[in-house]
Amino acid sequence: MLKTTKTSLAALAVALAAPAVIAVPAQAQEAAAQDVAPLQNLVDEVAIPYEEFQLENGLTVIVHEDRKAPIVGVAVWYNVGSKDEPKGQTGFAHLFEHLMFNGSENAPNDYFQYLQEMGATDYNGTTNFDRTNYFQTVPTGALERALWLESDRMGYLLGAVTQEKLDNQRGVVQNEKRQGDNQPGGLVFYEIVKTLYPEGHPYDHTPIGSMADLDAASLEDVRNWFRDNYGPNNATLVLAGDISPAEARPLVEKYFGPIARGPVNEPAQAKVTELTEDxxxxxxxxxxxxxxxxxxxxxxxxxxxxxxxxxxxxxxxxxxxxxxxxxxxxxxxxxxxxxxxxxxxxxxxxxxxxxxxxxxxxxxxxxxxxxxxxxxxxxxxxxxxxxxxxxxxxxxxxxxGLEQVGGFGGKAVTLAQxxxxxxxxxxxxxxxxxxxxxxxxxxxxxxxxxxxxxxxxxxxxxGERTGEYEEAASVAASDADEAEAAPGANEITVTKERPAPPISELSDLEFPDVTETTLSNGITVYYAQRDAVPVTRVALSFDAGSAADPLEKRGLEGLTLGLMDEGTTTRTSQELAEAKERLGAVISFGGGSDRSTVTLSSLSANLAPSLELMTDIVRNPAFDQDELERVRTQTVTGIQQSLKSPEGLAFFTISPLIYGSNNAYGAPETVETVQAITREDLIDFKQRWLRPDNADIFVVSDMALSEVMPGLEAAFGNWKAPSVPKGTKAFDNIATAPESSRIVLVNRPNSPQSYIIGGQITDVDAKDPAIIDLFNANNALGGNFLARLNMNLRETKGWSYGVRGSVNRQENAVSYFVSAPVQADRTGDAMAELIREVDEFVTTRGVTDEELTRIVNNEILQLPGQYETAGAVLSAIQGNVMYDRPMDYQETLAESYRAQTRESLDAAARAAIDPDRFTWVIVGDAEQVRPQLESLGLPVETVQPE
Missing domain, CATH: 3.30.830.10 (Metalloenzyme, LuxS/M16 peptidase-like)
Structure with missing residues (x-):
């Protein structure tokens, strides 16, 4: 099982007078330690009962029954990864992962279309050294459709693998490689693999493969790769959720049983290498x-x-x-x-x-x-x-992780792995x-x-980057839009007609009831019960956020929250860390622009001592000067590092241009503003903002409210507000959109990709219930995989690994952004396409009937899966409070979606988005990119980052 801590492998290379102090004497700490549940008891609570069987064609099937929600996690794992690739075919497993999303003989369109028709959630596919997997969580009534879909790409794929699709996905994968390589430290993993695993070792290359091998992949090469590795006897199917083994077996037999056996991949054996010297x-x-x-x-x-x-x-x-x-x-x-x-x-x-x-x-x-x-x-x-x-x-x-039936780390994945x-x-x-x-x-x-x-x-x-990018042999020649295939080469051949089964009647969302009560000091508590796992989540949310920062001391809220976990008046930062680890508790800090939130995720067996620890952190931070200087240095280094990445540099540049540089949403934290913060500022921020009369508590737990309230009351019920007045936030100086569009080009030499981001401030009210019309209009333009922007630049052109449009909703401002990392030599072409797509969407080519049907059905059908976890419920309740929504809001969404029309979505988009008033920021190699922008007719300002 892959274990990570703190960071991913690729990222390793980059890389007082406090009010109302509550003393926690040593004997109390010892007592709390004694209350910790024994480790073996916790292990005994972890169970995923399953039944396993095998079809005659060799497909292994595993079924786990979990009736907590009307959803089923479906996972198909193929026993093939990059370690099984022969010389000259590196990257084939990953390339085929992409091709298997591009349609099969009876489902010839992009698979994301069919997944959205089913209301699937948590869907994706991944490839690593050892396996390729596909997974989705679907409503129970759509399970048969999901099995039909997965079985069609297992048994009836090759007739739909065309030269056009190969060329397109080759371009997408190569842009995925460029996107990774373009990050600071993006070339390091290649060096690690090359050093630890000599040539000829199965692990001697990364799953992304080489540009040269991807260039050389012919249609017959990839078809043979499929024939050799993707048969049912080289696969495992896991169903976890609202289904029993008895119900699953006939469905699996029906859809997967007729598929013929294929060769069995015997996973490459590999010795643990040993360097001869350091x-x-x-x-x-x-x-x-x-x-x-x-x-x-x-x-x-x-x-x-x-x-x-x-x-x-x-x-x-x-x-x-x-x-x-x-x-x-x-x-x-x-x-x-x-x-x-x-x-x-x-x-x-x-x-x-x-x-x-x-x-x-x-x-x-x-x-x-x-x-x-x-x-x-x-x-x-x-x-x-x-x-x-x-x-x-x-x-x-x-x-x-085992609360989910599917997803990246749920039960289905655990059993399949x-x-x-x-x-x-x-x-x-x-x-x-x-x-x-x-x-x-x-x-x-x-x-x-x-x-x-x-x-x-x-x-x-x-310093100046060591190593060189590996570029495709001929970038232009591999572009899908320029490929010229022989007549008939892109036609789909259907070897066996397999009609799609209907989607059965689906269950409506049953959002848990929310109980509202108060502690003795008046703090409102919102509680909901979810009992899938023995975990309690508590969020203490303050009406603050980064918007509460003084402009000259941006970063104050983040630094204050960060220091709260670095020592209290009774515990050092090390003692806090050790205490959380003994309890298996996670206490995190965040909340975004409008809220400052301290969130506890506790094993319910350890809730009482975990709450004791949480209240000590929240109420008694020491704000030690030495710790402040240490954390300040970490924060400054983090800011400097973020400005080395294309995305970080782009957002740092565009935020003040969209919102204005003199308001809570637009002014970014900088090295200078963080350096200006004093210990007294931290104390003042806590007293004015992080206080009981500015707080709400949100709880989602497997325990009853009556069991949770005593601990909350003990932790926060006697907390008194300080005498200083509460802080106030000002939102009267947010900028308006400019009269005309412009481009700011941020020079980042030697970048194989350009990062494009464009946007504008809107006049939309964040609390207007009709904002969901704008969200769904954007789902046609840029909000999901099937949206026009992504389908154009990724799935048609092959110029990008992914393009998105997003409605950025804050409590007091709503903006709209388009973001697109694109290969450097197509920056100008990509900009032209983005501008054209947005302009046509709000003028002549609004939401189509097909888009409306797909989007509305998807939003309705995915509701049960969308709120499967306690964390999702906790977040939803917090959103209901922030945006003044009723607590049954989530259960009213289906009716609201059904009422949407093409006209209502078009009106929402046209009222919010004006493509002639966008500000565009491009982070890329100015020498290569600027000439490409000349034909766009927009003023271009080139800037050098400090």
Whole structure:
């Protein structure tokens, strides 16, 4: 099972006088610790009962029954990934993942069309080294349609794979590669794989493949790839949700049974490689601070050492209380962040540790300390408490993920992963049992066994990028719009007629009842019950947000929230981190522009001590000056790093141009505004904004309200507001849209893609119920995969990996944005298409009948899946309060959607969007891009980022 902590593998290279203090004496802390549920008890609560059977053609079927909602998670996993690709065909597994979304013989259109017709949610497909998977969660009444759809692309695909589709998806995949490569540190993963896995090793190339191999892929090549790898006897189907094995079997037999067997892919065997000596590589890129990362090749997921290595890495650098955090970040303050992870694949894994160097500190200093701490850890081993904390945090994350029947980490995926990669759907149970009984000695032995072997040390430092982009052999020649196929080459051949089954009657959304009550001090509590998993979520929401920041001190709200978790008057930041880990609790801070929210996700068995911890953090922050300076440095480094990425630079540039630079929504935080913040500012912000008379509490739990309220009352019921007045926000200086459009070109040399973003402020009232007409109008223009902008630039032209239009709704302003990362040599063409599409949509070519039907049906049918999780319910209730909506609002949506017409959607779009008043920002290589913009007829200003 792939385990990550803090960051993804690719991202590793970048990388007081407080009011109303509540004392928490040592004996109370000890008592709270004693209330923690035993780890084995938590393990015993995790169960995914299933039944497994196999069809005559070899298809493995796994069914898990979960009647919590009228939805079913459908997952199809194929036993083929990039490690199974022969030389000269790298990227084929991933390319075929794309092609299998582009239509089959009886469902020839884009598969997202059929998924939306069913009201599917959580749908996607992914490819990694070891497998290719497809998944969707559908209403129970649409399950038969989903099985027909999945079986058609398994058994009846090749007649629909045409040269036109191959050329198009080749372009999309190559733009996906460009998009990843264009990020700071985007070339690092190639170096890691090349160093750890020598040529000829199955893991010697990344799943995205090479431009050259993608260029060379012929139609017959990809068809043979399908014939060899996608038969039913090389696949596993998992159904999880509102269905029993007895109900599932005849449906699966009906749709998958007639499909003929194919060859069986025997997954490539691969040894765990071992470097003969330590390797040190230094690379440069557009990063704000140097990053040092160490990598070891370790065993894959079925090895006994998997869990020990994962826990060991977490203790060393993954947990908030990790040793590297404590020593390098908190105590010595020579790093601004650390990371660790054990990324286990089927045959091999990559164990890594990293640290981002604090600006001004020598790289050699941090690298030396990193090596010393690793050596000390291996020599001493972890403590029992460290192992238990890591195990509890791991288990709590697993429990939360299993609330979903589908999605990226739900029950269907868990069962499929175990079957395909470990030969056991219940593989997760074995891992959890190991987790519950793991000893410090086992962790130490695993770390000593693998981390004393030679390793790769990769240093990524600021500077001119090291390494070159691999570009397609001929970018223009591969464009789908220019491909000239032989007559008839793009015709679809149907080998067997398979009519689509009807969608049965579907259940309406049953949004949980919301109870409103108050604590003794007047804080309103909104409660809803969801009992799918033993978890309680509590959100303490303040009417503040980043909009409460003074303009000259933008970032104050974020810095205040960040410091609340870095020590209270009774606990240090390390003690807070350790306490959360013992409880398996997650306490997060955020909320966006209009709200500041502290959210607790607690195992219900540990709710009482978790609430005690939450109230200490909220009510008693120490705002220690040393911690402030440390977090300030991290924040400044984060701002600087965000401005190295194309997206970050684009949004930083466009926000003040859309909203105006002198208001709460438009002025971005900068290094200068964050540097100006004092400790007194933090205290003042908390007193004026983060107070009980400016707060609401939202709860979604498997526990009854009567069981939850005593803990809430104890934590927050006696909290008194300070004497200073509450803060006020001003929204009277938001800009209006300019009289004419213009382009601001931000020069970012050596960029294989340009990041385009355009938009305008609108006159829409964020609290007007009719805003849903604008949302659904945008679903035709840019709001989802099938929208015109994406279908044009991605699915027709192949110039982009994805294009979106979005209605950006804040409490006191609504804006509209279009964003499109496009290959650099097509920037001007893409801009012309974006402008044309938006203009035609609001003038001559509004919403069509087909679009209206598809969009409305999708919005209605997906409602049960959309609110499957407690987290989604919690967010919805908070939105109802912010936008003054009734608590049954979600249950009224279906009727509102049914009332929509082409005219109502067109009117909403035309009232909000004026393409002649857009501000466009393009982040790209100005030397290559600017000449392409000359024909657009818009003024262009080129700027150099500081």
């Amino acid at each position: 390797v040190r590589v230094v690379m440069q890129d557009q990063v704000a601070a140097a990053n040092i990362a160490k990598y070891w090749s370790v065993p894959g997921i079925t090895d006994r050492d998997l869990t020990a290595l994962t826990v060991g890495a977490n203790i060393l650098g993954g947990l908030a209380s990790s040793r590297l955090d404590n020593m390098l970040v908190r105590d010595e303050q020579i790093a601004v962040g650390v990371s660790a992870g054990n990324f286990a694949f089927q045959r091999v894994g990559i164990l890594n540790l990293g640290a981002t160097v604090r600006p001004g500190v020598e790289i050699e200093t941090v690298e030396k300390r990193l090596d010393e701490i690793i050596a000390q850890y291996i020599a001493e081993g972890p403590t029992e408490d460290e192992v238990r904390r890591s195990a509890t945090a791991n288990l709590a994350s697993t429990i939360r 175990g079957e395909v990669l470990a030969g056991d759907p219940g593989f997760f149970e074995r891992q959890l049992e190991i987790l519950a009984t793991l000893t410090p000695a086992e962790v130490q032995a695993a770390m000593k066994k693998w981390m004393t072997k030679p390793s790769l040390t990769l240093v990524l430092q600021p």
